Amino acid sequence: MQNNLYFPMTLxxxxxVSGCGSMPQSSSLAEAQNSYDSARANPKVTRxxxxxxxxxxxxxxxxxxxxxxxxxxxxxxxxxxxxxxQVAIAEQTAAWKTAELLVKTATLKRNLARRLxxxxxxxxxxxxxxxxxxVNRQTVELAAAGVNP
Amino acid sequence: xxxxxxxxxxxMIRSIGVAVAIVLTGCASIPAPTGQMAVSKTAVNDAxxxxxxxxAPRQLRIAMEKMNAAERAMVDExxxxxxQLAEQVQVDAQLAALSARSAKAQKAAYTLQEDNxxxxxxxxxxxx
Numbered sequence: 001m002q003n004n005l006y007f008p009m010t011l012x013x014x015x016x017v018s019g020c021g022s023m024p025q026s027s028s029l030a031e032a033q034n035s036y037d038s039a040r041a042n043p044k045v046t047r048x049x050x051x052x053x054x055x056x057x058x059x060x061x062x063x064x065x066x067x068x069x070x071x072x073x074x075x076x077x078x079x080x081x082x083x084x085x086q087v088a089i090a091e092q093t094a095a096w097k098t099a100e101l102l103v104k105t106a107t108l109k110r111n112l113a114r115r116l117x118x119x120x121x122x123x124x125x126x127x128x129x130x131x132x133x134x135v136n137r138q139t140v141e142l143a144a145a146g147v148n149p
Numbered sequence: 150x151x152x153x154x155x156x157x158x159x160x161m162i163r164s165i166g167v168a169v170a171i172v173l174t175g176c177a178s179i180p181a182p183t184g185q186m187a188v189s190k191t192a193v194n195d196a197x198x199x200x201x202x203x204x205a206p207r208q209l210r211i212a213m214e215k216m217n218a219a220e221r222a223m224v225d226e227x228x229x230x231x232x233q234l235a236e237q238v239q240v241d242a243q244l245a246a247l248s249a250r251s252a253k254a255q256k257a258a259y260t261l262q263e264d265n266x267x268x269x270x271x272x273x274x275x276x277x
Contacts, residue, residue, distance in 0.1 A: 078233045085240035092247040099254035106261035113268040120275035 026076050029063055032083035036060050039087045048097045052090035059083040181223065182232040189216060189235040192242035201245040204252040208245035212238050 025033070036056055039045045045053060063079035193212055201209040219234035 074233075078237070081237060082240055085237070085244055089240065089244050089247060092244060092251055096247055096251035096254055099251055099258050102258035103254055103261060106258055106265060109265050110261055110268065113265055113272065117268050117272050117275070120272045124275045 026067060026073060026080070028077045028080035029067055032060060032063060032080040032087075035084050035087045039090055042091070042094075044098065045090050045094045047094075049090040049093035052086065052093050056083055056086035056090055059086050179228040179232065181226075181228050182235055185232060185235040185239070186219065186223065189219065189238040189242065192239045192246070196242040196246040196249070199246040199249040200253060201249040204249035205245045208241060208248060212241035212245055215241060 036053075039053060039056070059079055059082045063076055063083055066079055067076045193209075193216055196205075196209055196212060215234050215238045219231045219238060222228070222231035222234060
């Protein structure tokens with residue numbers, strides 16, 4: 001019984017050791033690898049969409065393995081497509097979160113600006129009122145002094 | 150070696166033979182991807198409610214066309230094709246939804262910043 005295991009086990013070992021480092025990549029797989037690498041190099045994406053990028057990494061690993069195991073082009077292309085789209089999802093998630101952050105800060109700024117604008121309008125009204133009162137007082141004083149302005 | 154080596158009496162070799170036989174028979178062993186179809190349909194609906202028909206119409210159209218193709222493949226019992234298409238619909242629709250949300254947020258941020266600019270001018274005018 002033990003002897004019967006040698007051949008398949010050796011075959012398995014050869015397959016595992018040889019891996020597929022020298023395998024020529026399909027163009028779709030190379031494209032997926034490139035888009036994944038560039039997203040990985042983008043700190044905005046790694047910081048704001050780490051989870052989404054991890055999913056993309058999972059798809060890429062599957063695509064790589066399928067290519068290694070000589071799966072049909074159809075399967076490799078499919079997994080490469082999922083990788084590419086998932087990378088785009090990660091990038092779009094980062095863009096979305098950035099825009100949401102902009103909305104938040106702009107809202108805060110607007111609320112502050114509205115308060116300031118109200119304050120400034122009030123101050124302007126007060127200044128006009130004081131100026132008017134000063135003019136009125138001076139007119140009265142001048143009239144009392146017998147001067148006709 | 151016997152021609153029917155996959156029926157070899159040795160358990161190890163026989164199990165490999167059975168595995169190869171399953172792979173060779175192919176599609177017959179793939180179950181209908183009903184779960185994946187439901188997930189993908191939900192993703193398309195989510196993309197529509199996110200406003201992708203206005204902000205990401207091309208991506209939404211691609212997702213919907215693939216969803217129709219997946220449904221046809223289900224009817225034809227071509228489950229491998231249905232499965233692949235449905236998986237693609239899921240990522241396509243998610244991307245469409247995110248693109249729409251991202252575009253909407255960017256638009257809102259722009260409007261707010263414009264409002265702020267006008268308010269700022271008003272404050273400066275009043276301060277004089």
